[in-house]
Amino acid sequence: MKQVNTIGLDLAKNVFQIHGADAEGAPIFNRKLRRAELLVFFEKLPRCLVGLEACGGSHYWAREIAALGHDVRLIPPIYVKPFVKRGKTDAADAEAISEAVTRKTMRFVPIKSADQQAAAMVLRTRALLIRQQTQAINALRGHLSELGVVAALGTAKVAALIEIVRDEEDVCLPKAARLALAEIADQIEALTRQIDKLERGIVGEAKRDEDMRRLTTIPGVGAITAATVKALIPDPDGFKSGRHFAAWLGLTPKPHSSGGKERLGGISKMGNPTLRSLLVCGATSVLRRVKGNDKAPRWLVALLAGRPFKVVAIALANKMARIIWALLTRGGTYRNTGAASGAAHA
Numbered sequence: 001m002k003q004v005n006t007i008g009l010d011l012a013k014n015v016f017q018i019h020g021a022d023a024e025g026a027p028i029f030n031r032k033l034r035r036a037e038l039l040v041f042f043e044k045l046p047r048c049l050v051g052l053e054a055c056g057g058s059h060y061w062a063r064e065i066a067a068l069g070h071d072v073r074l075i076p077p078i079y080v081k082p083f084v085k086r087g088k089t090d091a092a093d094a095e096a097i098s099e100a101v102t103r104k105t106m107r108f109v110p111i112k113s114a115d116q117q118a119a120a121m122v123l124r125t126r127a128l129l130i131r132q133q134t135q136a137i138n139a140l141r142g143h144l145s146e147l148g149v150v151a152a153l154g155t156a157k158v159a160a161l162i163e164i165v166r167d168e169e170d171v172c173l174p175k176a177a178r179l180a181l182a183e184i185a186d187q188i189e190a191l192t193r194q195i196d197k198l199e200r201g202i203v204g205e206a207k208r209d210e211d212m213r214r215l216t217t218i219p220g221v222g223a224i225t226a227a228t229v230k231a232l233i234p235d236p237d238g239f240k241s242g243r244h245f246a247a248w249l250g251l252t253p254k255p256h257s258s259g260g261k262e263r264l265g266g267i268s269k270m271g272n273p274t275l276r277s278l279l280v281c282g283a284t285s286v287l288r289r290v291k292g293n294d295k296a297p298r299w300l301v302a303l304l305a306g307r308p309f310k311v312v313a314i315a316l317a318n319k320m321a322r323i324i325w326a327l328l329t330r331g332g333t334y335r336n337t338g339a340a341s342g343a344a345h346a
Contacts, residue, residue, distance in 0.1 A: 002028050007050045007070075008098025010090050011057055019094035025102065030091050042068050051101025053077045053093075054109040062111045074109040075100055110235035119205075119231035123224075126198045127274065133191040140165075140184045147173060158188065202227045214327050217334040220282030220320055228275050229324055236329050242322030249276050251318040267314055276317075283316035 008019040014035050020028040033041055038061075042050075047069050052058045054074040066072045075097065083096035100106060112120075137158050144150065144161055149172060151157045162185040164170055165178060173181070206212040206223035215226040239245040246252055249271040253264035269276070290296040290304060303312050323334060 002026075004028055004045060005048050006098050006102055007045075007048055008094040008096070008101065009050060009052050009061070009065075010094040010097060011052060011055060011061060012090070015090075017090035017094040019091070019098040021098050025099065027095065027098075030094060032090070039064060039068070042070060045070075047071070049073070049101060051075055051097045053080055053097060059112045059117060063114070066111070072111065073101055074111060075106060076109060079106060108238075110238055112234050116231055116234050119227065122198060122202065123228055123231055123274070126195060126202070126224075129191050129195050129198070133188060133195065136184050136188045136191065140181060140188065143177070143181055143184075144173075147177065149173075161185075162188065199224070211328060214331075214333045215324060218320060218323055218327070219334075220279075220286040220316075221324070222282070225275075225278045225282055228278055229328075232272050232275055233328070236325055239325060242325040245325040246318045246321040249279070249321055251276060251279070251314060251321055279317040279320050280313055283313045283320060286316060287313055 002022045004020040005023045006021045006025070008021075010017040010019075016033045016035070016038055017030070018033060018041070019030045022028055042065050048071070050065055050070045050072045052062060052072065052074055054076055058074050062072045062074055080093070080096050080100045083100045084092050085096075086092070133155075137155065140158065140161055141151070144164070149161065149164060151161050165173065165181045165185050168178075203223045206216060206226050209230065212223070212226040212230055215221050215229060216223060233245075236245070239248065243252075247268075247270075250267055250269040250273075252268060254266065254268035256263045256265060287300075287304065287309065290300055300312075300316070303315065307315075327334065
């Protein structure tokens, strides 16, 4: 059999598809492997270039295969799709990955370590608990409003509703309703405790980590945002500049140009939506402190005077992203010019 130089690996839960090609790209084999057979196959295979689509389990398999001496690269699935000739099969996907990984201009996803994946799990768990907390609060508000009991907006105002639910002397709630809503109240309080526990852990880690400490010197960037950047951006040097990083996050207009005519649409919303939303929220908190602040930079005040608030928030989030990239790649801390003294941090 010819020397295998490139492997395209299409991942799955139990049955994997591999496509082997020689140095010239000619196919050698395209076969299936069971989960238990995958690492045994790569142990016997001479060192080669292995391409995988970036997905949930790809980082684990990339680490395991790389430990056997292979050159493993992760490709965003959207960059693999143009190489699929026709139809959707595992064999076609593996062949497309094998071809895409050899492209000189291909962009790859850095392989995350187990610790980096664990940090991302903490953040995703927190986000899940916040969604569940929001659902429970909305359910409590909705049920009580049917009985004429309402409270002001905001999570902090929910405590007043919980007191009403647990007040046995309050006659505005039927007994059956009080029994059901007490369970929702218990769930809200349990979720709040769990969220607080995770957030204390994130803040503690942000104080210990040098990179996160430097990131939190940026106005509008707090422990949660810094931890998200650290977990989701394992290799900031993979971006050529801060502008590339901001564009990857989707904080730049989406171009649609042809024939010498340039057309720019709204923000592209590419990249990670969680990190993008955190930066926009942080920028919003900064802008709320600019009005009436004599120390606010003139360019930001002038921008607010001539453009809508949300447009300025996106522009400031873009600037924050470029500053984050600069601090991660060049070191140092942010030199505060008073742009957001006292601003809330996300």
